[in-house]
Amino acid sequence: EVQLVESGGGLVQPGGSLRLSCAASGFTFSSYWMHWVRQAPGEGPVWVARIHTDGSSTDYADSVKGRFTISRDNANNTLYLQMNSLRVDDTSLYYCTRGGDAFDIWGQGTMVTVS
Amino acid sequence: QAGLTQPPSVSKGLRQTATLTCTGNRNNVGYQGAAWLQQHQGHPPKLLSYRNNNRPSGISERFSASRSGNTASLTITGLQPEDEADYYCLVWDSSLSAWVFGGGTKLTVL
Numbered sequence: 001e002v003q004l005v006e007s008g009g010g011l012v013q014p015g016g017s018l019r020l021s022c023a024a025s026g027f028t029f030s031s032y033w034m035h036w037v038r039q040a041p042g043e044g045p046v047w048v049a050r051i052h053t054d055g056s057s058t059d060y061a062d063s064v065k066g067r068f069t070i071s072r073d074n075a076n077n078t079l080y081l082q083m084n085s086l087r088v089d090d091t092s093l094y095y096c097t098r099g100g101d102a103f104d105i106w107g108q109g110t111m112v113t114v115s
Numbered sequence: 116q117a118g119l120t121q122p123p124s125v126s127k128g129l130r131q132t133a134t135l136t137c138t139g140n141r142n143n144v145g146y147q148g149a150a151w152l153q154q155h156q157g158h159p160p161k162l163l164s165y166r167n168n169n170r171p172s173g174i175s176e177r178f179s180a181s182r183s184g185n186t187a188s189l190t191i192t193g194l195q196p197e198d199e200a201d202y203y204c205l206v207w208d209s210s211l212s213a214w215v216f217g218g219g220t221k222l223t224v225l
Contacts, residue, residue, distance in 0.1 A: 037216075103165075103205065104165075
């Protein structure tokens, strides 16, 4: 079964850090671009970051540039999001999702609360 | 800013046809078209269409997407109660080098 499972969310104070993980299974992880998308309660989804299949290229939303770092471990089929200098407005459900231009597989998300 | 515009809400009757729109500019919708995702409350988004009208396996033919200029559209025929959900367009913006979601349309099936 193709699956993405996020973990690492929690409650953190403003200015703090968290590292999210996304474990992939059921597909050739190293063949796909991967993304992080977040969604605040009652709001629409917002794209956060993406990473090339081999990790050689990354892009970020302006709102997280310089604070968040996306990375991947293809040997262990895992995607990461290192989040530093967290702000109250980073509070969201964070999803990892697969794809280049087709965000076709989504995890259930991990909740990050900054307060 | 990408400035994607989706109507906040659309209401249609059972078995009717709904057309949802997403208006952007030449750097996003006009550049590469849009993907469409459906989201039910408490669930992650679900991809319905990408690159304008490619449907992932398992997605009903009742969902079809198109593009005209800087406006992308998602047409849902034969509306069913389970189609009641939030619908988002998603585009790559070449000027921002970023993916951008539209604000979403809440579809109500009467």
